[in-house]
Amino acid sequence: MGKILLTGGAGFIGANIAIKLQKMGNEIVIVDNLFSGTKKNLVGFDGQFIEADVTKPLELEGKFDAIIHQAAITDARFGNEEMTLKTNLDGFGNILGFAKKHSSKLVYASSASIYGNGKVPFKEDQKPDLFSAYAKSKFEMDAIAGAHFGEMQIVGLRYFNVFGPLESHKGRPASMVYHLIKQVMDGKNPRIFKWGEQIRDHIYVKDVVDATILAMDAKSGIYNVGTGIGTSFKDLANTIIKSLKSNSKIEYFDSPYGKDYQYNTQADISKARSGLGFKAKWNLEEGILDYIKWLEKTKG
Ligand SMILES: NC(=O)c1ccc[n+]([C@@H]2O[C@H](COP(=O)([O-])OP(=O)(O)OC[C@H]3O[C@@H](n4cnc5c(N)ncnc54)[C@H](O)[C@@H]3O)[C@@H](O)[C@H]2O)c1
Known part of the structure; x- marks a missing residue:
């Protein structure tokens, strides 16, 4: 148990x-500027919430055992590339400096x-294929982190497609x-790009939370956080239709994207397994069913 600074905690x-x-009994201080x-x-969160920008100097009391930095511009297609790079890199630099100063x-x-359309399964040490300012900002963060591995405990987590x-x-x-769940729940047809063969490694947020908590006790490094399993858009849409016992039919439409779009993502999970002790517990079908239950209960 400890005192933890969490940036981007309203996300x-x-x-x-x-x-x-x-729930685990930690004292948490959130810093978030409510950008997204x-x-x-945060209903039910009873720790401290500070509305502030992580790119600006932090005025915080006391020592933190750990810092979890989530705050960023997270839309990979956010129109202002300069702002994405500046916010994500200045925010990271500021938090890294704060962590270092306070040990x-x-x-x-x-x-x-950052892997773009590289060879799957993606390994942490493979060459990046960067086609957005967002991906560039994350890869640059990893490079900066790498330069500090010897001096402090710093762990970067390459999350895959979290839901x-x-x-x-x-x-x-x-x-x-x-x-897709929302479309089917609303009685509509799930709409995906032609012909649904694009692949993603989808990971349930409960697994991502577990991986992040395990990372607090890991050795410095960069780790993939995925399931290791790629699922096509078509199989995903069919799983959702089946989970909701719906009669909806997949509707295909032309993708507006060209080369700068990831066509196949899948994590190599061996480093996360050995270095974090992490393996996803939720398979896609179970994660979707759990999520649907939550959406039905909360109308979220
Ligand atoms: N969701 C995913 O599939 C996914 C995949 C890969 C990586 N990530 C990364 O995980 C982290 C969390 O993403 P998310 O999906 O929860 O997105 P989110 O947009 O819900 O959360 C980001 C949070 O950061 C806050 N924020 C943005 N700029 C800030 C600033 N300058 N100062 C303070 N707070 C600021 C936002 O208000 C928001 O609460 C991000 O760093 C994102 O890049 C997410």
């Missing part, structure tokens, strides 16, 4: 982490977007699982 993954860490996140995600361990969110409770505030950039 999707951050709020799930906050709730779990609180919302306080509505706190640091766990931060990187992203599988689950508390993501609806994200709108368009929310997970594909979320959008």
